Amino acid sequence: MNPAWALLRLASPQLPIGGYSYSQGLEMAVDNGRVPDAASARRWISDQLLLNLARFEAPLLLAHCRAAAVNDWSQLAHLCEEHRASRETRELYQESRQMGYSLQQLLNGLPELDDAARDFLALRAEPHLALGWALAARAWHISPDDALAAWLWSWLENQLAVLMKTLPLGQQAAQRLTSELLPLLQQAQQDAARIDPHSLGSAAFGLSLACMAHERQYSRLFRS
Numbered sequence: 001m002n003p004a005w006a007l008l009r010l011a012s013p014q015l016p017i018g019g020y021s022y023s024q025g026l027e028m029a030v031d032n033g034r035v036p037d038a039a040s041a042r043r044w045i046s047d048q049l050l051l052n053l054a055r056f057e058a059p060l061l062l063a064h065c066r067a068a069a070v071n072d073w074s075q076l077a078h079l080c081e082e083h084r085a086s087r088e089t090r091e092l093y094q095e096s097r098q099m100g101y102s103l104q105q106l107l108n109g110l111p112e113l114d115d116a117a118r119d120f121l122a123l124r125a126e127p128h129l130a131l132g133w134a135l136a137a138r139a140w141h142i143s144p145d146d147a148l149a150a151w152l153w154s155w156l157e158n159q160l161a162v163l164m165k166t167l168p169l170g171q172q173a174a175q176r177l178t179s180e181l182l183p184l185l186q187q188a189q190q191d192a193a194r195i196d197p198h199s200l201g202s203a204a205f206g207l208s209l210a211c212m213a214h215e216r217q218y219s220r221l222f223r224s
Helices: 003-011 024-030 038-069 072-085 090-108 113-122 127-141 144-166 173-192 205-214
Strands: none
Touching: 003 127, 003 144, 024 127, 024 144, 038 072, 038 127, 038 173, 072 090, 072 127, 072 173, 090 113, 090 127, 113 127, 127 144, 144 173
8 A cells, every 4th residue: 555645644634633723822923913924924933843843842742653653652651741741831731632632532443553552542541642643653554754744744734724814825825835834844853853852842932922822812713
């Protein structure tokens, strides 16, 4: 079977986990004027990619995928706790939990998930997104590096979708932004793969403040 099918399936917006319900603070940044146009949107997304995702979120997800791929269940359990503890705001915690729960429901209904992974998932009271992503990659025989690439792509695609709904940004402008951001997406993947798992860390104060302010935003399209 063509391995591209599994990769496209994992990265597809049709994956029923609710990813397009969330903006990860970007809606608030648009609302308060920090992101009023395509140029500022590029800066916001670039900073998120290189200063936050590449330094913490992406290598942490990659570590989940690597542990799941080699049956290192004790390490995977440790990573699950690290991921849960790293959610700085209520919105980010609820987003990860809700998407992880949706992935759990999806995986439990699929024949591809093996017994060892199914048993591990059953023990998690609140499975999060990174765990579900890692086990989906295991079930569909996607390498950890490719699973990370799929996650980064889905994150970027979602951010651009948020901009098209909150800014006067059309599809052609979004595609131009994609062309500008793809090299940074590649850099984020490479940086994440090089980081020692014991040296993960980020201090995305702006993101945390945007998410906390979004919790009190009067009118909004997204859940975070």
